[in-house]
Amino acid sequence: MRAALLTCAFAVVLASASPTEAATIHVPAQQPSIQAGVSAASQGDTVLVAPDTYTGPENRDIDFGGVGITLISSGGPSVTILDCGSLGRGFNFHSGEDTTAIVGGFTIRNATTPPGVRSLGGGIYCSTASPIIIDCVFEDCVADDGGAIWSSSSSEPTIEHCSFLGNTADDGGAIHTVSSGGVIRDCTFEDNTAELGGAILIGFFGEPLIDDCTFEGNIAEYGGGIYYMSAESSISDCVFYDNTAILGAGLYIQSSWNLPSISGCTFARNTGGGVYNLMGELEFVRCIFAFDRSDVGLYCVYPPTITHCMVFGNAGGDSLCGNYFDNLFVDPLFCGMASGDFSLCDNSLCLPGLNPWGEQIGARDSDCGTCDSPVQATSWGFIKTLYRRGADGP
Numbered sequence: 001m002r003a004a005l006l007t008c009a010f011a012v013v014l015a016s017a018s019p020t021e022a023a024t025i026h027v028p029a030q031q032p033s034i035q036a037g038v039s040a041a042s043q044g045d046t047v048l049v050a051p052d053t054y055t056g057p058e059n060r061d062i063d064f065g066g067v068g069i070t071l072i073s074s075g076g077p078s079v080t081i082l083d084c085g086s087l088g089r090g091f092n093f094h095s096g097e098d099t100t101a102i103v104g105g106f107t108i109r110n111a112t113t114p115p116g117v118r119s120l121g122g123g124i125y126c127s128t129a130s131p132i133i134i135d136c137v138f139e140d141c142v143a144d145d146g147g148a149i150w151s152s153s154s155s156e157p158t159i160e161h162c163s164f165l166g167n168t169a170d171d172g173g174a175i176h177t178v179s180s181g182g183v184i185r186d187c188t189f190e191d192n193t194a195e196l197g198g199a200i201l202i203g204f205f206g207e208p209l210i211d212d213c214t215f216e217g218n219i220a221e222y223g224g225g226i227y228y229m230s231a232e233s234s235i236s237d238c239v240f241y242d243n244t245a246i247l248g249a250g251l252y253i254q255s256s257w258n259l260p261s262i263s264g265c266t267f268a269r270n271t272g273g274g275v276y277n278l279m280g281e282l283e284f285v286r287c288i289f290a291f292d293r294s295d296v297g298l299y300c301v302y303p304p305t306i307t308h309c310m311v312f313g314n315a316g317g318d319s320l321c322g323n324y325f326d327n328l329f330v331d332p333l334f335c336g337m338a339s340g341d342f343s344l345c346d347n348s349l350c351l352p353g354l355n356p357w358g359e360q361i362g363a364r365d366s367d368c369g370t371c372d373s374p375v376q377a378t379s380w381g382f383i384k385t386l387y388r389r390g391a392d393g394p
Contacts, residue, residue, distance in 0.1 A: 021044060022042075022044040022045050022046065023041070023042070023045045023046070024045070024046045024047075024048055025037045025040055025041055025045060025046070025047045025048070026048050026050070027047060027048070027049045027050065028050065028052070029050070031047075032058070033054070033056070033058030033059050034047070034049060034054055034058065034059050034062055034071070034082070035058045035059065035061075035062050035063070036058060037049070037071075038062060038063070038064060038065075038067075038069055038071060039065075041067065041069045042067065043067055043068050043069075043100070044068060044069075044100070045069055045070070046069070046070040046071075046072065047069060047070070047071045047072070048072060048073075048074055049071070049072070049073045049074065049080055049106075050073075050074055050075070050080075051073065051074065051075035051079035051080050052079075052080065052081075053081040053083055054080075054081065054082050054083070055083050055084075055085060057087075057088070059082055060082065060084040060085075060087065060088040060089060060090060060111070061088045061089050061090075061091075061092055062082075062090065062091045062092065063091075063092045063093075063094075063095075064091075064093065064095070064097050064101050064131075065095055066095030066096050066097055067097075067101070068097065068098065068100025068101050069100075069101060069102070070100075070102040070104075071102065071103050071104070072102070072103075072104045072105050073104070073105035073106055074105075075105070076105050076135065077105055077106055077107040077135060077136055077137045078107070080105060080106050080107065081106070081107040081109055082106055082107065082108050082109065082111075083109045083110055084108070084109065084110050084111040084112065085110055086110050086111075086112050086142070087112075088111070088112070088113070088114075089111050089112070089113055089121065089122060089123065089124065089125055090106075090108035090111045090122075090123045090124055090138075090141075091103060091108075091123070091124045091125070092124075092125050093124065093125065093126045093127070093129035093131050093155075093157075094125065094126075094127045094128065094129060095128075095129065096128055096129060097129040097130065097131050098129075098130050098131075099130055099131070099132055099158065101129070101130075101131040101132070102131065102132045102134065103131060103132070103133050103134070103136065104132075104133070104134040104135050104136065105134075105135050105136065106136050106137070107136070107137040107138075107139060108123045108124075108136060108137070108138050108139070108141065108148070109137075109139045109140055109141070110139075110140050110141070111123045111138075111141040111142075111148075112141065112142045112143060113125075113143050113144075118144045118145065119143040119144045119145070120143060120144070120145050120146060120150040120152075120176075121143055121145070121146045121148070121149055121150025121151075121176075122141035122142045122143035122146070122147050122148060122167065122169070123138045123141040123147070123148040123149055123167070124148065124149045124150070124157075125150050126149065126150060126151040126152070126155045126157050126180075127150075127151075127152050127153045127155060128153045128154060128155060129155050129157070130155055130156040130157055130158070130182065131157055131158075132157070132158045132160075133149075133157060133158065133159045133160070133162060134158075134159075134160050134161055134162070135160075135161045135162065136162045136163075137162065137163045137164075137165065138162065138163070138164045138165070138167055138174065139163075139165045139166060139167070140165075140166050140167065140168075141167045141168075142167070142168050142169065143169050144169060144170050144171070145169055145170065145171045145172055145176040145201075146169055146171075146172045146174075146175055146176030146177075146201075147167030147168045147169035147172065147173050147174055147192065147194070148164050148167045148174045148175060148192075149174070149175045149176070149177075150172075150175075150176050150177075151175070151176070151177040151178070151180040151182065151208075152177070152178045152179055152180055153179060153180065154179060154180060154181075155177075155180040155181075155182065156180060156181045156182040157180075157182040157183075158182055158183045158185075159175075159182065159183065159184045159185070159187060160183070160184075160185045160186055160187070161185075161186050161187070162187045162188075163187065163188045163190070164187065164188065164189045164190070164192055164199065165188075165190050165191060165192075166190075166191045166192065167192045167193075168192070168193050168194070169194045170194060170195050170196070171194055171195065171196045171197060171201045171203075171227075172194055172196070172197045172199075172200055172201035172227075173192030173193045173194035173197065173198045173199055173218065173219075173220070174189050174192045174199045174200060174218075175199070175200045175201070176197070176200075176201045176203065177200075177201070177202055177203060177206045177208055178203035178204055178205070178206060179203070179204060179205045179206065180206060180207070180208070181206070181207040181208055181209075182208050182209075183208065183209045183211070184200070184208055184209070184210045184211070184213060185209070185210075185211045185212055185213070186211075186212045186213065187213045187214075188213070188214045188216070189213065189214070189215045189216070189218055189225070190214075190216045190217050190218070191216075191217045191218065191219075192218045192219075193218070193219045193220065194220050195220060195221050195222075196220060196221065196222055196223055196227045196229075196252075197220055197222075197223045197226060197227030197252075198218030198219050198220035198223065198224045198225060198243060198244075198245065199215050199218040199224075199225050199226060199243075200225070200226045200227070201223070201226075201227045201229065202226065202227070202228045202229065202231035202233055202260075203229050203230075203231065204229060204230050204231070205230070205231065205232070206229075206231040206232075206233060207231070207232050207233055208233050209233065209234055209236075210226070210233065210234070210235045210236070210238060211234075211235075211236045211237055211238070212236070212237045212238065212363075213238045213239075214238065214239045215238065215239065215240045215241070215243055215250070216239075216241055216242050216243070216340065217242045217243065217244075218243045218244075219243070219244045219245070220244075220245050221245060221246050222245055222246060222247050222248055222252045222276075223245060223247075223248045223251065223252030223276075224240075224243030224244050224245035224248065224249040224250060224270065224272060225240045225243045225249070225250045225251055225270075226250075226251050226252070227248070227252045227254070228251070228252065228253045228254060228255055228260055229254050229255065230254070230255045231255065231260060232259065232260065233260045233261075234260055234261045234262070234263075235251070235260060235261075235262045235263075235265055236262075236263050236264050236265070237263075237264045237265065237363045238265045238266075238363055239265070239266045239268070239342050239363045239364065240265065240266065240267045240268070240270060240274065241266070241267075241268045241269045241270060241340065241342060242269055242270065242271075242340070243270045243271070243272075244270070244271045244272055245270075245271075245272040245273075246272055247272060247273060247276040247299075248272065248273055248275060248276030248299075249270035249271055249272035249273055249274065249292070249295075250267040250270050250273075250274045250275055251267070251274070251275045251276070252275075252276045252278070253275070253276065253277045253278060253279070253282070254278045254279060255278075255279055259281070259282040260282065261282065261283060262275075262282070262283070262284050262285070262287060263284075263285045263286055263287070264285070264286045264287065264360065264361075264362065264363055265287045265288070265362070265363055266287070266288040266290075266332075266342050266362040266363040266364065267287065267288065267289050267290070267292070267297060267298075268288060268289075268290045268291050268292075268332075268334070268337065268342060269290075269291045269292070269293060269337060270292050270293065271292070271293040271294050271295075272292075272294060272295055273292055273294075273295035273296055273297070273298070273299050273316070274289045274292050274296075274297040274298055274314075275289070275297070275298045275299070276299050276300075277298070277299065277300040277301065277302065277304055278301050278302070279301065279302055281302060281303060281304060281305070281322075282304045282305075283304060283305045283306075283307065284298070284304055284305070284306045284307070284309055285307050285308060285309070286307075286308050286309065286359055286360060286361045286362070287306075287309045287310075287361070287362065288309065288310045288311075288332050288350065288361060288362040288363075289309065289310070289311045289312075289314065289318075290310065290311070290312045290313050290314065290331075290332055290334075291312070291313045291314065291337070292314040292315055292316065293315055294315050294316065295314065295315065295316040296314050296316040296317055296318070296319065297311050297314040297318065298311070298320065298321065299321065300321040300322050302322075303321060303322030303323055304321070304322040304323070305322060305323045305324070305325070306320055306322060306323070306324035306325075306327060307324070307325050307326060307327070308326055308327065308355075308357050308359055308361060309324075309327045309328070309361065310327070310328045310329075310330070310332045310349070310350055310361050310362065311327060311328070311329050312328075312329060312330055312331050312332060313331065313375065326356070326357065328349055328350075328355065328361075330349055330373075331373035331375060332344065332348055332349070332350050332361070332362060333345040333347060333348040333349075333350075333371045333373060334348075335366075335367050335368035335371070336368070341367070342362070342363065342364050343364040343365060343366065343367030343368065344362065344364060344365065344366045344367070345366065345368055345369065345370055345371035346366050346368065346369055346370050346371075347370040347371065348366065348371075349361075350362050351365075351366055
């Protein structure tokens with residue numbers, strides 16, 4: 001699926017310029033290194049990189065110099081690898097690059113920043129720039145802030161169809177964004193670690209849209225999946241599972257203004273609570289909080305509003321906090337939770353045709369036949385007694 005999306009995206013990019021307007025530079029056939037190819041390119045050109053593992057100083061700390069170049073691999077990230085050898089970053093965007101600056105189809109591995117000054121963005125440093133990063137893998141990258149990507153100073157990067165695997169930082173194991181926006185869509189965050197925000201830390205005045213992402217096995221003291229710090233953003237249609245934290249294994253919200261909006265997400269089988277809401281009122285709509293291994297699905301110090309959500313099977317209980325209206329307290333019926341499949345059985349009350357509100361609850365649609373809950377009867381007469389209005393709760 002991602003290969004098809006990548007092919008279509010690059011086809012559009014390449015078709016947008018005629019042969020007389022733009023050139024294609026081949027690495028290593030025409031230029032010996034990736035930086036040499038980028039340096040030889042002009043606005044609108046494409047640098048096409050052949051499959052290989054690229055190392056050395058001319059294949060790390062790659063700088064577009066403010067020029068709108070499409071840098072893509074011909075074979076995809078599994079066979080086109082930038083191994084930085086723990087000696088430098090993958091890319092440095094700091095010269096006002098816009099959405100005409102595109103990087104696609106690479107694995108960026110073992111990327112980091114020089115010791116000394118607090119290091120920002122092991123894989124990519126992005127300041128006052130808005131590049132497009134598509135179909136890339138960030139693996140074993142390290143920094144103090146943003147193990148894989150650091151974004152700041154009104155940057156608006158678009159990060160789509162990417163995987164973040166085993167990256168490490170103090171804050172934001174994979175991504176740390178401060179005073180910047182952009183889009184993080186259809187990405188996978190797996191086994192990243194940090195003190196705050198195992199996968200992502202959204203810092204002050206961050207405004208990225210996070211959509212259709214999966215957070216699995218990330219670890220932090222606070223915010224195993226995402227840590228919010230006075231940020232205004234939105235999370236939609238994301239799955240958080242098997243993440244671990246002292247508080248907020250899926251999501252930790254520390255904010256008194258600029259609150260995020262959270263809709264259609266699934267928080268399941270985490271250790272340390274699905275969501276910890278420390279400050280500020282916000283709204284959870286159409287979310288699932290289920291099977292947390294050590295705590296409640298949603299814990300709040302200040303009251304959120306919780307509407308049309310599913311809450312079930314959490315080790316710390318299924319009581320809700322704040323203001324909650326019309327929620328279900330039954331098994332969501334996942335197709336294969338043991339294998340990490342959080343799509344829904346055909347008889348799940350999370351499906352729009354089966355719940356009282358005609359809405360999709362959680363991040364995934366149906367993808368298997370009917371299922372029996374191992375712990376709960378699910379006749380419709382029984383179900384109707386299990387949704388609450390106003391201040392009622394289990």
